[in-house]
Amino acid sequence: QQPVQSPQAVILREGEDAVINCSSSKALYSVHWYRQKHGEAPVFLMILLKGGEQKGHEKISASFNEKKQQSSLYLTASQLSYSGTYFCGTEFSGGATNKLIFGTGTLLAVQP
Amino acid sequence: KAGVTQTPRYLIKTRGQQVTLSCSPISGHRSVSWYQQTPGQGLQFLFEYFSETQRNKGNFPGRFSGRQFSNSRSEMNVSTLELGDSALYLCASSLEVGGSYEQYFGPGTRLTVT
Numbered sequence: 678q679q680p681v682q683s684p685q686a687v688i689l690r691e692g693e694d695a696v697i698n699c700s701s702s703k704a705l706y707s708v709h710w711y712r713q714k715h716g717e718a719p720v721f722l723m724i725l726l727k728g729g730e731q732k733g734h735e736k737i738s739a740s741f742n743e744k745k746q747q748s749s750l751y752l753t754a755s756q757l758s759y760s761g762t763y764f765c766g767t768e769f770s771g772g773a774t775n776k777l778i779f780g781t782g783t784l785l786a787v788q789p
Numbered sequence: 790k791a792g793v794t795q796t797p798r799y800l801i802k803t804r805g806q807q808v809t810l811s812c813s814p815i816s817g818h819r820s821v822s823w824y825q826q827t828p829g830q831g832l833q834f835l836f837e838y839f840s841e842t843q844r845n846k847g848n849f850p851g852r853f854s855g856r857q858f859s860n861s862r863s864e865m866n867v868s869t870l871e872l873g874d875s876a877l878y879l880c881a882s883s884l885e886v887g888g889s890y891e892q893y894f895g896p897g898t899r900l901t902v903t
Contacts, residue, residue, distance in 0.1 A: 711832075718879055718894035719832070764832055774845045777834040 678703060680767045682780035689755050689787045697750040697783045699765030706775060708741050708748040709766035712759075713782075719764065722750070752785070760787045791815065793882050793895035801901045807868040810898045814861050814882030818893075820844070821863040823855060824879040826897075835878075838863055867900075875902045 680701040689695055699708060707726045711719040725741035725748060736753040748767075752759055762782040768775050794813045802808050814821050822845075823835040834847040838857035855865045861882070867874055877899050883892035 718896055719881075720894070721881070721883075721892035724890050724892075766832075766834070774843075776847065777845065779832040779834070781831055 678776075678778050680765055680778060680780040682763075682765060682783050684783060685781075686784040687786070689759075689785065691757060691787055691789055692754050695752040695755060695785060697752070697763050697765075697785070699748045699750070699767065699780055701746045701767045701769070703746065703767065703769040705741075705743070705746050705767050705769050707768040708739075709768065709777070710739055710748075710750050711764045711766065712761045713764065714761040722763075755785075755787045757787050757789065760785055793880060793893050795878075795880055795895035795898050797898060798896065799899045799901075801903060802870050803903055804870055804872060806870050807866065808870060808900060810865045810867075810878055810880075810900075812863045812865070812880035812882075812895060814863070814880075815884075815893055818882035818884045819861050820883045820885070821857055821861065822881045822883065822892075823863070823865050824881070825849075825876045826879060827876045835865065870902045872902050874900065876900060 680699050683698045687695055709724050710722040713719040739750045741748045762784050764779050764782050766777050766779045768777045796811045820839045822837040825833045835849055836843055836855050837845040841857045852868045857863045877897045879894050879897045881892050881894040
Protein backbone atom coordinates (compact mmCIF):
# COMPACT_ATOMS: atom_id res chain seq x y z
CA GLN A 678 0.00 0.00 0.00
CA GLN A 679 2.92 2.35 0.62
CA PRO A 680 3.61 4.47 -2.45
CA VAL A 681 6.98 4.11 -4.11
CA GLN A 682 8.98 7.27 -4.59
CA SER A 683 11.79 7.63 -7.09
CA PRO A 684 14.54 8.53 -7.07
CA GLN A 685 15.47 7.88 -3.45
CA ALA A 686 18.02 10.67 -3.57
CA VAL A 687 19.18 13.28 -6.04
CA ILE A 688 21.92 15.88 -6.07
CA LEU A 689 21.51 18.99 -8.18
CA ARG A 690 23.42 22.14 -8.97
CA GLU A 691 21.60 25.40 -8.51
CA GLY A 692 19.48 26.15 -11.55
CA GLU A 693 19.01 22.52 -12.60
CA ASP A 694 15.63 20.82 -12.84
CA ALA A 695 14.40 17.71 -11.05
CA VAL A 696 11.43 15.37 -11.19
CA ILE A 697 10.29 13.24 -8.26
CA ASN A 698 7.83 10.45 -8.92
CA CYS A 699 5.30 8.78 -6.65
CA SER A 700 3.55 5.56 -7.68
CA SER A 701 0.76 3.70 -5.93
CA SER A 702 -0.89 0.33 -6.41
CA LYS A 703 -4.18 1.73 -5.10
CA ALA A 704 -6.84 3.74 -6.89
CA LEU A 705 -6.12 7.18 -5.54
CA TYR A 706 -8.43 9.95 -4.46
CA SER A 707 -5.67 12.50 -4.05
CA VAL A 708 -1.91 12.98 -3.76
CA HIS A 709 -0.27 15.33 -1.27
CA TRP A 710 3.29 16.65 -1.55
CA TYR A 711 5.47 17.88 1.32
CA ARG A 712 9.04 19.06 1.86
CA GLN A 713 10.82 18.58 5.14
CA LYS A 714 14.18 20.01 6.13
CA HIS A 715 16.28 18.27 8.72
CA GLY A 716 15.05 19.00 12.23
CA GLU A 717 11.99 20.88 11.03
CA ALA A 718 8.33 20.04 10.54
CA PRO A 719 7.08 19.17 7.06
CA VAL A 720 5.85 21.96 4.83
CA PHE A 721 2.78 21.35 2.69
CA LEU A 722 3.46 22.02 -0.98
CA MET A 723 0.27 21.06 -2.78
CA ILE A 724 -2.56 18.59 -3.14
CA LEU A 725 -3.74 17.06 -6.39
CA LEU A 726 -7.27 15.72 -6.53
CA LYS A 727 -8.62 13.00 -8.77
CA GLY A 728 -10.01 14.73 -11.80
CA GLY A 729 -8.27 17.96 -10.89
CA GLU A 730 -5.83 20.04 -12.81
CA GLN A 731 -2.10 20.20 -12.49
CA LYS A 732 -1.23 22.35 -9.50
CA GLY A 733 1.68 24.50 -8.66
CA HIS A 734 3.16 27.87 -9.10
CA GLU A 735 6.26 29.26 -10.70
CA LYS A 736 9.03 26.77 -10.21
CA ILE A 737 7.34 23.96 -8.27
CA SER A 738 4.46 22.11 -9.89
CA ALA A 739 2.97 18.63 -9.93
CA SER A 740 0.79 16.38 -12.04
CA PHE A 741 -1.44 13.41 -11.29
CA ASN A 742 -1.92 10.59 -13.78
CA GLU A 743 -5.09 8.83 -12.62
CA LYS A 744 -4.77 5.96 -15.08
CA LYS A 745 -1.33 5.05 -13.80
CA GLN A 746 -1.96 6.16 -10.17
CA GLN A 747 1.21 8.19 -10.39
CA SER A 748 2.12 11.72 -9.46
CA SER A 749 5.20 13.69 -10.39
CA LEU A 750 6.65 16.75 -8.68
CA TYR A 751 8.56 19.14 -10.93
CA LEU A 752 11.23 21.42 -9.53
CA THR A 753 12.42 23.96 -12.07
CA ALA A 754 15.57 26.05 -11.83
CA SER A 755 16.29 24.69 -8.36
CA GLN A 756 17.43 26.94 -5.55
CA LEU A 757 19.47 26.12 -2.45
CA SER A 758 16.26 26.47 -0.42
CA TYR A 759 14.75 23.49 -2.28
CA SER A 760 17.05 21.09 -0.41
CA GLY A 761 15.26 18.67 1.87
CA THR A 762 13.29 15.45 1.85
CA TYR A 763 10.20 15.34 -0.31
CA PHE A 764 7.29 13.11 0.68
CA CYS A 765 4.22 12.18 -1.25
CA GLY A 766 1.10 11.16 0.62
CA THR A 767 -1.45 9.07 -1.24
CA GLU A 768 -5.09 9.14 -0.20
CA PHE A 769 -7.40 6.27 -1.11
CA SER A 770 -10.70 4.86 0.03
CA GLY A 771 -10.37 2.65 3.07
CA GLY A 772 -13.98 1.73 3.54
CA ALA A 773 -15.77 4.03 5.94
CA THR A 774 -12.94 6.55 5.88
CA ASN A 775 -10.11 7.45 3.57
CA LYS A 776 -6.54 6.34 4.24
CA LEU A 777 -3.45 8.47 3.81
CA ILE A 778 -0.15 6.65 3.33
CA PHE A 779 3.21 8.37 2.86
CA GLY A 780 6.13 7.35 0.73
CA THR A 781 9.59 6.88 2.19
CA GLY A 782 10.79 10.19 0.83
CA THR A 783 13.22 11.54 -1.75
CA LEU A 784 16.28 13.33 -0.44
CA LEU A 785 17.10 16.34 -2.60
CA ALA A 786 20.36 18.22 -2.20
CA VAL A 787 20.96 21.41 -4.16
CA GLN A 788 24.56 22.52 -4.31
CA PRO A 789 25.91 25.95 -5.29
CA LYS B 790 -1.32 35.37 12.29
CA ALA B 791 -0.09 32.84 14.82
CA GLY B 792 0.98 29.43 13.56
CA VAL B 793 0.05 25.97 14.80
CA THR B 794 1.18 25.42 18.36
CA GLN B 795 1.79 22.10 20.07
CA THR B 796 2.32 21.42 23.73
CA PRO B 797 4.39 20.11 25.26
CA ARG B 798 7.36 20.20 22.91
CA TYR B 799 9.21 17.41 24.69
CA LEU B 800 7.95 14.64 26.92
CA ILE B 801 9.48 11.63 28.63
CA LYS B 802 7.15 8.90 29.84
CA THR B 803 7.46 5.36 31.18
CA ARG B 804 6.03 2.24 29.58
CA GLY B 805 2.45 1.65 30.64
CA GLN B 806 1.69 5.31 31.31
CA GLN B 807 -0.63 7.42 29.22
CA VAL B 808 -0.01 10.77 27.58
CA THR B 809 -2.08 13.62 26.19
CA LEU B 810 -0.73 15.97 23.55
CA SER B 811 -2.34 19.25 22.61
CA CYS B 812 -2.60 21.14 19.33
CA SER B 813 -3.95 24.63 18.71
CA PRO B 814 -4.68 25.28 15.04
CA ILE B 815 -4.36 28.48 13.09
CA SER B 816 -7.30 30.76 13.70
CA GLY B 817 -10.08 29.96 11.26
CA HIS B 818 -8.83 26.45 10.47
CA ARG B 819 -11.42 23.83 11.36
CA SER B 820 -9.50 20.72 10.39
CA VAL B 821 -6.70 19.21 12.48
CA SER B 822 -4.68 16.15 11.51
CA TRP B 823 -2.20 14.16 13.57
CA TYR B 824 0.88 12.31 12.34
CA GLN B 825 3.58 10.13 13.84
CA GLN B 826 7.13 10.30 12.51
CA THR B 827 9.89 7.83 13.37
CA PRO B 828 13.19 6.98 11.68
CA GLY B 829 12.02 3.41 11.10
CA GLN B 830 8.42 3.83 9.98
CA GLY B 831 8.67 7.30 8.50
CA LEU B 832 5.69 9.61 8.42
CA GLN B 833 2.37 8.00 9.29
CA PHE B 834 -1.13 9.47 9.42
CA LEU B 835 -3.01 9.00 12.67
CA PHE B 836 -6.35 10.76 12.26
CA GLU B 837 -8.10 13.90 11.09
CA TYR B 838 -10.77 15.90 12.86
CA PHE B 839 -13.13 18.42 11.33
CA SER B 840 -15.71 20.33 13.33
CA GLU B 841 -15.28 18.00 16.33
CA THR B 842 -15.83 14.85 14.23
CA GLN B 843 -13.20 12.31 13.25
CA ARG B 844 -13.18 12.39 9.49
CA ASN B 845 -10.35 10.00 8.62
CA LYS B 846 -8.30 7.48 10.54
CA GLY B 847 -5.00 5.73 9.95
CA ASN B 848 -4.00 2.19 10.87
CA PHE B 849 -3.12 2.63 14.52
CA PRO B 850 -4.35 0.58 17.47
CA GLY B 851 -7.15 1.78 19.67
CA ARG B 852 -4.60 2.99 22.25
CA PHE B 853 -4.30 6.06 20.05
CA SER B 854 -7.29 8.35 20.29
CA GLY B 855 -8.08 11.96 19.73
CA ARG B 856 -10.72 14.58 19.99
CA GLN B 857 -11.44 18.09 18.84
CA PHE B 858 -13.11 20.82 20.80
CA SER B 859 -15.58 23.45 19.64
CA ASN B 860 -12.75 26.00 19.31
CA SER B 861 -10.96 23.57 16.93
CA ARG B 862 -8.21 22.81 19.42
CA SER B 863 -7.36 19.13 19.40
CA GLU B 864 -5.87 16.61 21.77
CA MET B 865 -4.32 13.26 21.11
CA ASN B 866 -4.12 10.57 23.77
CA VAL B 867 -1.98 7.46 23.86
CA SER B 868 -2.75 4.96 26.59
CA THR B 869 -0.57 2.12 27.86
CA LEU B 870 2.57 3.50 26.25
CA GLU B 871 5.01 1.14 24.57
CA LEU B 872 8.66 1.73 23.72
CA GLY B 873 7.70 1.83 20.05
CA ASP B 874 5.51 4.86 20.65
CA SER B 875 8.63 6.99 20.95
CA ALA B 876 8.33 9.40 18.07
CA LEU B 877 7.78 12.93 16.89
CA TYR B 878 4.06 13.64 16.91
CA LEU B 879 3.01 16.33 14.49
CA CYS B 880 -0.27 18.06 14.11
CA ALA B 881 -1.35 20.15 11.18
CA SER B 882 -4.29 22.45 10.67
CA SER B 883 -5.87 23.00 7.32
CA LEU B 884 -8.41 25.15 5.55
CA GLU B 885 -10.24 24.44 2.34
CA VAL B 886 -12.07 27.32 0.70
CA GLY B 887 -13.49 26.81 -2.74
CA GLY B 888 -10.75 25.18 -4.76
CA SER B 889 -7.97 26.40 -2.51
CA TYR B 890 -6.37 24.23 0.18
CA GLU B 891 -3.72 25.18 2.72
CA GLN B 892 -2.14 23.17 5.50
CA TYR B 893 0.40 24.12 8.15
CA PHE B 894 2.27 21.91 10.58
CA GLY B 895 3.13 22.60 14.16
CA PRO B 896 6.68 22.07 15.46
CA GLY B 897 5.79 18.68 16.90
CA THR B 898 5.96 17.00 20.29
CA ARG B 899 8.97 14.74 20.80
CA LEU B 900 7.79 11.80 22.96
CA THR B 901 10.31 9.45 24.49
CA VAL B 902 9.06 6.29 26.19
CA THR B 903 11.49 4.57 28.56
